[in-house]
Amino acid sequence: MESETPLRAYLQRVAQRPRAWILAYLLTAIPALGLALLTALAVLPLARYPAFRQMIETRSLDLLPNLLTLDVGDHWLTPLGALALLLIPLAGIVIKLVWVWLEGGTLADYAAPDKLTWRAFRAAGRRWFGVFLALNLSGVGLLILVGGMALLPALLVYTRFPALAWSIGGAGLLLAGLCATWIEMARAAALVSGERHVFRALQRAARAMARHWRPLLGLVGGSLALLGALYLVQRWLTALLPLSWWLPTLVIQQALILARLGVRLARQAGQIGLLIDHDGRGKIGHNEV
Amino acid sequence: MKKLRCVLVLVCWLSLLGTHTPAAGQAPVPPPDVASYDIAARYDPATHIITGQQTATYVNRTAAAIPTLVLHLYLNAFRSADTLWMRESGTQMRGYSYDPDAPGWIQIDHIALADGTALTVKALDADATLVEATLPQPVAPGEAVVVDIAFTAQLPRAFARTGWADGGDFMFGGQWFPKFGVWEEAARNAGAWNAHPFHANSEFYADFGRYDVALTLPQDWVVAATGTGEATVTPNADGTATHTFSAAHVIDFAWAASPKFRELTREMDGVAVRVFYYPQQRAMAQRALRATVGALPLYNAWYGTYGKGLYPQLSVVITPLDASGAGGMEYPTLFTVGALAGTTPPCVRFLEVETVHELAHQWFQAVVATNEAEEPWLDEGFTDYSTVRAMHALYAGALYDCGGWRFSYLGMGRMNYALFAETPMAGAAWDFDSMTYGIAAYAKPLLALTTVERTVGEAAMLCFMRAYFDRYAFAHPRAEDVRAVMTETLGADVAAWFFDALVYGDGALDARVTALNGAATVERQGDACIPTTVKVTRGWRGETESIPWPCDQATLTLGDNPRTVEVDPDHAIVLDQNLVNNGLRRAPDLATWLGIVARWMRALQDFFWGGAAW
Numbered sequence: 001m002e003s004e005t006p007l008r009a010y011l012q013r014v015a016q017r018p019r020a021w022i023l024a025y026l027l028t029a030i031p032a033l034g035l036a037l038l039t040a041l042a043v044l045p046l047a048r049y050p051a052f053r054q055m056i057e058t059r060s061l062d063l064l065p066n067l068l069t070l071d072v073g074d075h076w077l078t079p080l081g082a083l084a085l086l087l088i089p090l091a092g093i094v095i096k097l098v099w100v101w102l103e104g105g106t107l108a109d110y111a112a113p114d115k116l117t118w119r120a121f122r123a124a125g126r127r128w129f130g131v132f133l134a135l136n137l138s139g140v141g142l143l144i145l146v147g148g149m150a151l152l153p154a155l156l157v158y159t160r161f162p163a164l165a166w167s168i169g170g171a172g173l174l175l176a177g178l179c180a181t182w183i184e185m186a187r188a189a190a191l192v193s194g195e196r197h198v199f200r201a202l203q204r205a206a207r208a209m210a211r212h213w214r215p216l217l218g219l220v221g222g223s224l225a226l227l228g229a230l231y232l233v234q235r236w237l238t239a240l241l242p243l244s245w246w247l248p249t250l251v252i253q254q255a256l257i258l259a260r261l262g263v264r265l266a267r268q269a270g271q272i273g274l275l276i277d278h279d280g281r282g283k284i285g286h287n288e289v
Numbered sequence: 290m291k292k293l294r295c296v297l298v299l300v301c302w303l304s305l306l307g308t309h310t311p312a313a314g315q316a317p318v319p320p321p322d323v324a325s326y327d328i329a330a331r332y333d334p335a336t337h338i339i340t341g342q343q344t345a346t347y348v349n350r351t352a353a354a355i356p357t358l359v360l361h362l363y364l365n366a367f368r369s370a371d372t373l374w375m376r377e378s379g380t381q382m383r384g385y386s387y388d389p390d391a392p393g394w395i396q397i398d399h400i401a402l403a404d405g406t407a408l409t410v411k412a413l414d415a416d417a418t419l420v421e422a423t424l425p426q427p428v429a430p431g432e433a434v435v436v437d438i439a440f441t442a443q444l445p446r447a448f449a450r451t452g453w454a455d456g457g458d459f460m461f462g463g464q465w466f467p468k469f470g471v472w473e474e475a476a477r478n479a480g481a482w483n484a485h486p487f488h489a490n491s492e493f494y495a496d497f498g499r500y501d502v503a504l505t506l507p508q509d510w511v512v513a514a515t516g517t518g519e520a521t522v523t524p525n526a527d528g529t530a531t532h533t534f535s536a537a538h539v540i541d542f543a544w545a546a547s548p549k550f551r552e553l554t555r556e557m558d559g560v561a562v563r564v565f566y567y568p569q570q571r572a573m574a575q576r577a578l579r580a581t582v583g584a585l586p587l588y589n590a591w592y593g594t595y596g597k598g599l600y601p602q603l604s605v606v607i608t609p610l611d612a613s614g615a616g617g618m619e620y621p622t623l624f625t626v627g628a629l630a631g632t633t634p635p636c637v638r639f640l641e642v643e644t645v646h647e648l649a650h651q652w653f654q655a656v657v658a659t660n661e662a663e664e665p666w667l668d669e670g671f672t673d674y675s676t677v678r679a680m681h682a683l684y685a686g687a688l689y690d691c692g693g694w695r696f697s698y699l700g701m702g703r704m705n706y707a708l709f710a711e712t713p714m715a716g717a718a719w720d721f722d723s724m725t726y727g728i729a730a731y732a733k734p735l736l737a738l739t740t741v742e743r744t745v746g747e748a749a750m751l752c753f754m755r756a757y758f759d760r761y762a763f764a765h766p767r768a769e770d771v772r773a774v775m776t777e778t779l780g781a782d783v784a785a786w787f788f789d790a791l792v793y794g795d796g797a798l799d800a801r802v803t804a805l806n807g808a809a810t811v812e813r814q815g816d817a818c819i820p821t822t823v824k825v826t827r828g829w830r831g832e833t834e835s836i837p838w839p840c841d842q843a844t845l846t847l848g849d850n851p852r853t854v855e856v857d858p859d860h861a862i863v864l865d866q867n868l869v870n871n872g873l874r875r876a877p878d879l880a881t882w883l884g885i886v887a888r889w890m891r892a893l894q895d896f897f898w899g900g901a902a903w
Contacts, residue, residue: 032893040886047877047885050855051869056885059693062700065707066869088893095897158632160610161569235693238888246883253891 007215010110010273014265017115020106024261027098029254031091035084042081046070057243100136103268104128107191110269111276124191131190134198139183146175181220185209188271212274219274223267230260319538319599320763323348323496324469331505331529332460332546337391337453339442339465344403346435346498347428347469353480354427355472358436360397360410363464365418366487367393367445367452372416377719378449378489385448385614393445393452397467403435414486419470421482438467447612454612459547461608461615461625464493468541471496471660471765485662490726491718492661492668495540497763505531506546513565513604514544515623517596538599538763539621540658545606557582558589559601566607573631573640577605580644584679591678591751592652592758596622603651605644607631617643619650636691638684642676642698645683649675657761664768665726666714666792670734671754673702674742677735699739703863706732710797710815710866715768736864737791740819743861745779753778768792790817791864799866800838800856802873809854809873812844819862826853851875 014021046052046067055063108124109116116124150172158165182205189208190201209216234256241249325348330341349355366374370389380387400422401407408422428434442465445452451463470484471494483494504512508530514520518535525531536542545565553564553574562581566574581603589595595603604623608616616627624647630639649672653659659667680686680698689696705728712721712728714737721729742750757766757774768788776784790796796817804810811823818840825834825847838845838856847854855872857865865871 028894028897029890032890032897036886036890036893040882040889043885044877044882047879047882048874049869050853050858050872050874050878053878053881056881059695060700061689061694061696062703063869064696065704066867069867070869088896092897092899096899162572162632163569234891239693243884243888244878244880246880246887249884250887250890253887257891257894 007219007270007273010269011266013110014262014269017109019115019121020102020109021258021262021265023102024099024106024265025258027095027102029257031095035088035091038084039081039088041084053243059239097133100132101125101129103132103187104191106265107188107268107272110265111192111272128187128191131196131198131201132187135183135186135190135201138198138202139180142179142183143176146172146179150175177220181216182206182209184268185216185271185275188268188275192272192275208275215274216271219267219270223263226263227260230256230263320497321348321350322346322498322538323350325498325500326466326468326542327501328466328542329503329505330466332462334453334457334460334507334510337444337457337460339444339462341440341442341466343438343440343466344435345438345467345469346433347472347496348433349428349430349472351472351474351480352430353472353474354429355424355434355480356427357424357482358408358422358434359413359470359482359484360420360422360467361464361470361484361487361493362395362397362418362420362467363487363493364393364395364442364445364451365416367449368416372418373414374416374418374487374489378723382449382489382614383617387448388446391446391452393443395440395442395465395467398439398441400436400438403437408436416486418487419484420467440467442466447608448614450615450618452612452615454615455547455549455609458549459545459609459612461543461545461606461612463543463615463618463620466542468495470494473765483660483663485717485719488662488719490665490721490723492665493541494660494662494765495658497538497540497658500534500536500539500542502535502542502544503531503533504544504546505529507548509548510546511548511550511552511565512544512546513550513563513606513623515539515542515621516602516604517600517622536622538596540655541620543618543620543623545608545623545625547609549609553578555582557585558595560585560595561602562605563602564605564607567609567628570607570609570628570631573607573626573628576631576635576640577607577626577644580641580683581605581648583683584645584648587679587682588649588652588675591675592754593762595651596656597762600651603648617647619647619654621655622651624648624650634691636689638680638688638690641684642680642688645679646672646676649679652758656763657758658763658765660765660767661718663717664715665718665730666716666734667766667768667771669730670714670738673731673735674738677702677739699735699863702732702735706736706864707866710864711795713795714792733791733864737787740862740864741775741779741783741787743859743863744819745783749779786817786819797866798862798864799870800862801867801870802854802856805851805854805873805875807848807850809847809851810844811838811847811854811856815866817864819864821857821862823847824853824855824858825851827851 051063052067102125104125104127105121109121150168154165154168185208186201186205189195189204193204195201195204234253237252325346326343328341328343330339332339366372369392370380370387375387397410400410406425410420410422413419413421424434444460447454447461451461451465453460470482472480473483475481506512506529508524508528512532514534515536516534517537521533523531549567550565551568555562555578562578564574564578585595600622602622606623606625608625608627610628613627613629616625616630618625626640626643626647630643633639650668653671654661654668661668677699686697686699687695688698688701709725709728712725712733714729714734716729718726753775756778757771760774761770772784772788775787794816796815798813798815798817800811800813802809802811820839823836823838823845825836827849853874857871860868
């Protein structure tokens with residue numbers, strides 16, 4: 001067995017092997033830009049009204065009823081804008097599927113001792129697509145179950161016992177976080193161990209989580225704290241920047257989105273690291289992806 | 290405009306010199322009592338029945354002799370689904386429905402003069418919500434009549450302002466005893482009772498007086514009640530306790546009781562604020578307390594001291610959830626807040642709005658006691674205007690403040706008003722259906738008064754409000770009295786457009802930019818007009834010019850290739866039905882549009898990531 005690679009080294013692979021990072025960013029940025037431009041065309045005529053700018057800048061909905069009853073001719077919600085609005089959920093589904101494919105290559109890339117070739121990256125995506133999709137769907141089901149189990153009783157008791165409802169809601173949120181981590185770990189466990197059976201991958205993930213709960217907690221907790229901080233910075237800067245400063249807004253927001261994506265990928269790389277080195281398994285090679 | 294505002298403030302403060310504001314340290318002069326009650330009542334939580342004995346005194350302070358006594362028996366409106374109140378309301382109020390199995394009624398078992406002379410009462414309306422007793426001899430000016438009344442009152446299940454709830458563990462006693470109408474001088478030496486059958490939209494109207502009330506309930510019940518003096522509790526041998534309350538210079542007496550009540554207290558500006566709540570409503574109670582102690586000093590500073598310094602305490606009752614129909618009601622030194630308003634997350638402030646609104650009624654109803662039945666806009670309008678001011682001062686105006694987006698209470702008023710903007714504010718409660726009542730009594734006066742404030746300036750407006758409160762504290766002003774104060778403090782022009790177009794007229798207005806090419810055209814629609822200015826921006830450097838737009842011009846044409854035209858750029862005239870069409874640019878503001886694209890793009894990226902973004 002080779003000497004253990006420190007966890008930090010896995011985290012560094014996110015920056016050292018930026019392909020996954022860039023692809024993941026472009027995967028959402030390009031369709032988002034296109035659809036944002038298309039849908040925003042529908043509100044272009046409203047940009048003639050100073051009150052519209054004031055409403056967006058002050059984030060006040062007071063003038064919304066006036067805006068909705070405004071007669072701005074045929075431009076309001078152009079067919080193109082309506083089409084773009086319809087395209088948003090469709091694009092969301094396609095992006096999710098591509099994302100699942102991308103994760104196979106991404107995790108394999110972080111797991112391999114050397115950077116994967118394009119061919120190996122694509123092959124890993126293909127190989128793990130079905131397993132990861134099944135895991136993701138299981139995760140969605142699990143989250144609905146857990147969310148429902150927490151939300152329903154919370155709503156039922158909210159009016160009479162609000163404190164109890166908030167406690168149930170908080171517990172539900174924690175449980176949902178745990179489930180999401182489990183699914184994430186199951187993807188990593190499947191890839192590291194070559195396990196293509198969904199339930200066995202979940203079993204392995206559960207064992208690994210129990211065994212390495214301390215570093216995992218640090219990894220997940222640290223990434224959540226960082227994501228929270230980045231979210232707050234984003235909110236603060238968005239509120240600070242005038243609406244008309246579109247270029248600085250665009251640059252800052254995209255930089256923050258890249259940073260958020262990097263944090264998430266680092267967490268996944270760290271999970272790979274935990275599973276490879278601390279479970280006593282050898283690093284996987286190019287042929288194993 | 291600035292010059293005008295300075296002149297108005299000066300005129301206003303000069304006009305105040307003649308009023309009777311007590312100097313600092315000087316005790317306020319209490320108003321003379323007119324209608325006073327000494328009541329002993331017993332409440333049975335099992336049957337929800339109150340049995341009472343009251344000695345009621347009415348002092349004739351007019352120049353006209355009083356030949357009869359007229360008494361309100363409000364609870365009879367809930368006797369069946371066929372009463373006038375029920376027919377007008379469709380047997381429901383604010384979304385809460387009448388339970389025919391738990392009706393309400395009140396009957397006078399015996400009525401006699403103090404000397405023992407029995408009186409007979411006859412109903413003045415089909416439902417007996419108003420009864421009359423002929424006196425053996427009229428009450429001469431300056432004299433008083435004293436009657437002893439034995440009565441039985443059945444409280445309904447709470448759905449409209451009063452009743453029981455929570456399986457009998459909660460009761461709210463509002464409009465629960467036989468109560469005098471208001472004897473007014475209709476003409477020289479001729480008087481008449483100002484009292485109407487109980488209508489669905491209608492609230493109340495009463496004279497000031499003293500209340501001494503002894504309430505007997507089971508010993509473990511906690512009671513919150515109108516009061517200005519010390520309250521005492523005396524245990525009785527039969528497992529009950531008698532709570533005594535006294536209240537001076539008040540127009541009504543209401544009380545709430547429950548064995549489950551908890552209490553939060555805080556002193557603010559010399560007033561003991563007490564919040565009564567159910568154990569599970571502690572968070573709501575804290576929110577209500579914060580809003581109350583936040584708004585109390587504001588109203589004190591803006592209008593004058595709470596109760597003119599004669600009310601040392603204030604009780605806030607949070608109703609249980611199934612009694613939310615009794616929430617949002619104002620009584621002297623006590624108001625209720627419906628628990629439903631507190632079930633929202635803290636970023637949705639219905640509870641705070643309700644609290645500061647009901648608190649403002651302590652000024653505009655409890656002390657300036659206008660006729661809520663005949664002129665509901667006078668108390669609800671001034672109160673809602675105060676609500677907007679308090680919400681602005683305490684919560685940056687936001688009724689809704691979640692996820693970075695806001696919607697103000699003023700915005701909600703504008704949304705309601707736009708539905709029937711032409712509704713005049715003047716009118717009795719029964720002149721309106723529930724929708725137009727909300728506009729005439731609440732939304733339109735709120736917007737009209739806010740427009741006045743933004744037109745004349747805050748200092749001048751507060752001077753008017755203070756003069757009005759000061760002059761008519763412990764009195765019953767009518768709309769024309771308000772007009773007189775407004776004319777005196779803010780000028781005849783302001784009073785003219787306020788009263789002629791908005792109070793009595795069906796005036797509405799919408800200023801808009803109708804064309805903007807080489808020249809711009811702005812025009813007014815609607816009968817009302819408030820002078821304003823038009824801001825014109827020209828040239829690539831954006832030179833601006835402010836042009837006055839008087840009321841004698843319905844349209845205005847502005848040449849020289851304007852780039853942007855904005856009517857009333859500061860949105861002072863919140864009565865304008867559509868503020869968005871007040872301004873127009875020649876070309877779309879591309880920088881703003883791209884700013885939206887940038888923000889929208891980021892939101893879409895978050896959406897695409899969904900749960901994977903964490």
